[in-house]
Amino acid sequence: MALNTLLEALTQTLGPGAVLTGSEVRSRSAGWISREPIEAAAILRPRDTAEVSRILQFCHAAGQPVVAHGGLTGLVDGSHAHANEIALSLELMNRIEDLDESGLTMTVQAGAVLQAIQQKAESAGLLFPLDLGARGSAMIGGLISTNAGGNRVIRYGMTRNLVLGLEAVLADGTVVSSLYPVIKNNSGYDLKQLFIGSEGTLGIVTRAILRLVPQPRSQNTAFLAVNEFAHLPLLLRELSAGLGGTLSAFEVMWNEFYRLVTTPPARQSPVLPQTFPYYVIADALGSDQKPEQERFEAVLMAAVDKGLAADCVVALSASERAAIWAMRDDVDQFHQFRPWFGFDVSMPIRHMETYVTEVRAQLNAEFPGNVCFVFGHMGDGNLHLNVHVGGGDPEARHAVEEILYSRLQSRQGAVSAEHGIGLEKRAYLPLCRTPEEMNLMRTLKRAMDPKGILNPGKVLA
Numbered sequence: 001m002a003l004n005t006l007l008e009a010l011t012q013t014l015g016p017g018a019v020l021t022g023s024e025v026r027s028r029s030a031g032w033i034s035r036e037p038i039e040a041a042a043i044l045r046p047r048d049t050a051e052v053s054r055i056l057q058f059c060h061a062a063g064q065p066v067v068a069h070g071g072l073t074g075l076v077d078g079s080h081a082h083a084n085e086i087a088l089s090l091e092l093m094n095r096i097e098d099l100d101e102s103g104l105t106m107t108v109q110a111g112a113v114l115q116a117i118q119q120k121a122e123s124a125g126l127l128f129p130l131d132l133g134a135r136g137s138a139m140i141g142g143l144i145s146t147n148a149g150g151n152r153v154i155r156y157g158m159t160r161n162l163v164l165g166l167e168a169v170l171a172d173g174t175v176v177s178s179l180y181p182v183i184k185n186n187s188g189y190d191l192k193q194l195f196i197g198s199e200g201t202l203g204i205v206t207r208a209i210l211r212l213v214p215q216p217r218s219q220n221t222a223f224l225a226v227n228e229f230a231h232l233p234l235l236l237r238e239l240s241a242g243l244g245g246t247l248s249a250f251e252v253m254w255n256e257f258y259r260l261v262t263t264p265p266a267r268q269s270p271v272l273p274q275t276f277p278y279y280v281i282a283d284a285l286g287s288d289q290k291p292e293q294e295r296f297e298a299v300l301m302a303a304v305d306k307g308l309a310a311d312c313v314v315a316l317s318a319s320e321r322a323a324i325w326a327m328r329d330d331v332d333q334f335h336q337f338r339p340w341f342g343f344d345v346s347m348p349i350r351h352m353e354t355y356v357t358e359v360r361a362q363l364n365a366e367f368p369g370n371v372c373f374v375f376g377h378m379g380d381g382n383l384h385l386n387v388h389v390g391g392g393d394p395e396a397r398h399a400v401e402e403i404l405y406s407r408l409q410s411r412q413g414a415v416s417a418e419h420g421i422g423l424e425k426r427a428y429l430p431l432c433r434t435p436e437e438m439n440l441m442r443t444l445k446r447a448m449d450p451k452g453i454l455n456p457g458k459v460l461a
């Protein structure tokens, strides 16, 4: 069926407002990084699972490629839709359907925005622990499809750990409902895991049952300066052990990143002098503010006494806490260095120092005057490196990718810690997956999407 005929049939089926074409598509930006107009032939906006199923039945019959769109905050070119592809946006499926306060679950449609989910949980004295800088735009379907990590993984795990049940629509329109609201369900294969982290290549996520926890009654946040890399893992251990399981974030910034986010035009002022090589945000969530604050301060004091931290500031109010986190969240400052290449690698902490040193040395040799910002969720073994080498041509990107990725295999590292593979990292996936794993991934893709219509070319060629 020709694309135009298919779009006419879909317009008739879905009704007005559900099928956007022409300037209604082009006037939308393709994402946080590219900011180019969306290229897709059309954007379809279903209102419920039945409509998603209907769309996929049509597209499957026509062999029409479909690319799922959530909040378009993904960072690996995972939602790029070519001019001959249809984008399926979950934006109208944004309902929070149920909040079970005794079972500690929330049932949501895939287009619900993370911040709305967090606020709904909070209104009931509960917490949905997933949190990241794109919280105001990222949708739960996108977060699930990328198995997003974020700021609290050391305490609560990645998105995978926070999804109890899932509903997804397969390439041929079949609705697979695994909407189970309990932690324990070992009845056969855990099918929801197929859709978590598979970036819209195996099915379209339409609804989810999320796991909540009671809202913490205390929060303590500190900003620390550290003089030596070797002190960072020791400091992490000291805080983990001393805070009795309440440590929920351990974010590290290398000096260049800290200076970037505390120097105008960035809005935040330096919390500590800009002269230290490393900075850490430590955050603890607990149940009783006064004794926990005392313990928090005592543990920090001990870390300073042991020389693990050179300086330390504790947030004494919500606004001081917000100011500390605002530095970490101000990744918009990278746009001062357009074009930049973003990396999201993981490796055991013990390899990080030599990794960063070697990467910087080779960048300096090949691209004098480059800028390399390093920061990340170090407690999760996750480093982000954002590199600016002047030009943004494919050759420069490839050379920088080689510098960063060629050093991972020997360190048991991965090319993606949390952002996923998309188009951007596809060529490098075999660096961190065995041939047998790659074959099994291809077998799954063929079995679940034999015509290859779901997000073609992403993750696997």
Ligand SMILES: Cc1cc2nc3c(=O)[nH]c(=O)nc-3n(C[C@H](O)[C@H](O)[C@H](O)COP(=O)(O)OP(=O)(O)OC[C@H]3O[C@@H](n4cnc5c(N)ncnc54)[C@H](O)[C@@H]3O)c2cc1C
Residues within 6 Å of the ligand: 032, 067, 068, 069, 070, 071, 072, 073, 074, 075, 078, 079, 090, 110, 131, 132, 133, 134, 137, 138, 139, 140, 141, 142, 143, 144, 145, 146, 147, 148, 149, 150, 151, 199, 200, 201, 203, 204, 205, 206, 331, 418, 419, 422, 455, 458
């Ligand atoms: C400022 C900023 C900070 C960020 N911080 C973090 C961080 O700390 N940790 C982290 O992990 N990520 C982070 N990200 C990346 C991004 O927020 C996540 O990847 C997020 O999960 C994407 O959600 P989205 O709704 O925007 O998805 P999109 O970008 O729209 O899509 C992402 C992928 O999921 C697919 N997809 C979307 N919806 C569905 C669906 N319903 N069914 C099937 N497939 C679907 C798309 O096709 C695409 O492949 C950050 C991004 C920004 C801009």
